Amino acid sequence: MPAQHWPAPVATAPVRATVALPGSKSVTNRALLLAAIADGPGVVRRALRSRDADLMVSALRALGTTLVAADETAASVDWHVTPGPIRGGAAVDAGLAGTVMRFVPPMAALADGPVSFDGDPQARRRPMGPILDALRALGARIDNDALPFTISGPPAGGEVTLDASGSSQFVSGLLLTAARFEKGITIRHVGPPVPSQPHIEMTVQMLRSAGVTVDDSEHNVWRVAPGPIAARDMTVEPDLSNAAPFLAAALVTGGTVTIPAWPAQTTQPGDALRGLLTTMGATVTHQGTTDAPDVTDLVVSGTGEVAGIDADLHEVGELTPTIAALAALATTPSRIRGVSHLRGHETDRLAALATEINRLGGDAEETEDGLVIRPRPLRGGTFHSYDDHRMATAGAVIGLAVPGVAVENIATTGKTLPEFVQMWTAMLAAR
Numbered sequence: 302m303p304a305q306h307w308p309a310p311v312a313t314a315p316v317r318a319t320v321a322l323p324g325s326k327s328v329t330n331r332a333l334l335l336a337a338i339a340d341g342p343g344v345v346r347r348a349l350r351s352r353d354a355d356l357m358v359s360a361l362r363a364l365g366t367t368l369v370a371a372d373e374t375a376a377s378v379d380w381h382v383t384p385g386p387i388r389g390g391a392a393v394d395a396g397l398a399g400t401v402m403r404f405v406p407p408m409a410a411l412a413d414g415p416v417s418f419d420g421d422p423q424a425r426r427r428p429m430g431p432i433l434d435a436l437r438a439l440g441a442r443i444d445n446d447a448l449p450f451t452i453s454g455p456p457a458g459g460e461v462t463l464d465a466s467g468s469s470q471f472v473s474g475l476l477l478t479a480a481r482f483e484k485g486i487t488i489r490h491v492g493p494p495v496p497s498q499p500h501i502e503m504t505v506q507m508l509r510s511a512g513v514t515v516d517d518s519e520h521n522v523w524r525v526a527p528g529p530i531a532a533r534d535m536t537v538e539p540d541l542s543n544a545a546p547f548l549a550a551a552l553v554t555g556g557t558v559t560i561p562a563w564p565a566q567t568t569q570p571g572d573a574l575r576g577l578l579t580t581m582g583a584t585v586t587h588q589g590t591t592d593a594p595d596v597t598d599l600v601v602s603g604t605g606e607v608a609g610i611d612a613d614l615h616e617v618g619e620l621t622p623t624i625a626a627l628a629a630l631a632t633t634p635s636r637i638r639g640v641s642h643l644r645g646h647e648t649d650r651l652a653a654l655a656t657e658i659n660r661l662g663g664d665a666e667e668t669e670d671g672l673v674i675r676p677r678p679l680r681g682g683t684f685h686s687y688d689d690h691r692m693a694t695a696g697a698v699i700g701l702a703v704p705g706v707a708v709e710n711i712a713t714t715g716k717t718l719p720e721f722v723q724m725w726t727a728m729l730a731a732r
């Protein structure tokens with residue numbers, strides 16, 4: 302077995318563990334960008350440190366923002382952010398991070414010179430056309446329709462129509478910087494439904510918390526008035542999407558996993574795990590403390606038997622790899638719908654999931670907008686991750702129940718959870 306293949310541990314007993322998760326990628330990268338274009342210095346507490354978050358920090362520094370933390374290498378950091386004039390002549394590496402390649406270009410368009418963007422080879426295949434066309438319509442000049450590209454401006458802003466059915470990040474990216482455009486921005490979506498609405502709601506709520514006026518009263522239209530973005534001192538919630546593989550372990554092994562500090566109110570799509578895992582056979586409860594009424598411990602228990610699910614995951618697409626891994630271990634068939642946009646994620650996740658589940662002897666079939674997965678005993682083998690963090694963790698979930706699963710490139714979990722292997726090992730060792 303090549304050295305980089307990680308032998309996924311088989312659970313020899315029901316898991317009984319408490320798993321504290323680092324900060325949300327989506328909240329961290331929005332908070333950092335908003336702090337960088339705010340009207341004064343601010344603080345982003347408990348920010349995630351991972352490849353995607355580090356790429357955002359580097360991008361903002363390249364554009365003239367000062368970011369300082371007491372210990373920049375810690376798993377979770379408090380960033381003190383001081384905005385500066387947005388500097389051109391910079392080169393931004395987006396890696397494979399959707400939040401960097403879609404959120405940073407609108408800010409870069411306001412720089413005092415051209416800014417170039419590139420990323421991983423796989424990132425050059427991720428859809429960018431609608432947001433780049435929108436920026437052009439608002440007045441920016443851009444020399445390509447995908448990574449790599451160079452952007453220059455400044456665009457004045459105004460009204461723009463785009464098709465955001467490929468990614469909600471086209472809308473979020475424009476919204477985040479919109480208030481800094483001379484005329485603000487009005488975005489009108491035309492096309493099939495925009496996926497991942499909770500992520501758009503996250504953007505809108507975070508903008509409003511920073512004093513930005515966002516009118517989203519008309520369906521598929523977002524109006525952002527020009528004006529300042531208030532500097533803030535804010536704390537990042539734990540990453541609920543990264544809770545998914547750990548909670549799945551409770552179902553697969555018939556154990557119990559507790560996630561501390563689950564927010565009572567959140568726009569994170571991971572909150573939908575409570576309902577999805579219940580459908581698949583889990584018991585989900587909350588244990589609160591009166592001194593912290595805004596968070597609870599989320600407690601998920603399983604029986605060891607996983608039920609199949611028929612679910613439309615259009616709003617919560619990033620949960621698909623974990624749900625598919627559970628479906629591959631379920632005793633009844635599953636159908637996952639509404640996620641054709643996953644073909645433009647880190648990899649074509651529908652093709653990747655079907656291929657890897659079938660490679661282990663499973664029965665998974667791609668449909669136009671999802672997957673059909675039928676029960677069939679699995680055997681060990683290599684589970685390829687395609688440089689996709691959520692594929693890697695899906696392989697780990699299957700490996701809990703199937704001896705001999707080796708996950709190729711487990712290190713790709715560093716995109717959003719660099720401590721994944723240690724946390725997984727600790728979960729299995731806890732009693």
Ligand SMILES: O=C(O)C1=C[C@@H](OP(=O)(O)O)[C@@H](O)[C@H](O)C1
Pocket residue numbers: 326327328399400467468469470473496497500618619642
């Ligand atoms: O805005 C965000 O932070 C995200 C939005 C979603 O993107 P899509 O709408 O492209 O699925 C999600 O899948 C991604 O992981 C994070």
Ligand SMILES: C=C(OP(=O)(O)O)C(=O)O
Pocket residue numbers: 397398399400619646647691717
């Ligand atoms: C789709 C994802 O990431 P990105 O932010 O790169 O789009 C994801 O994390 O599942």
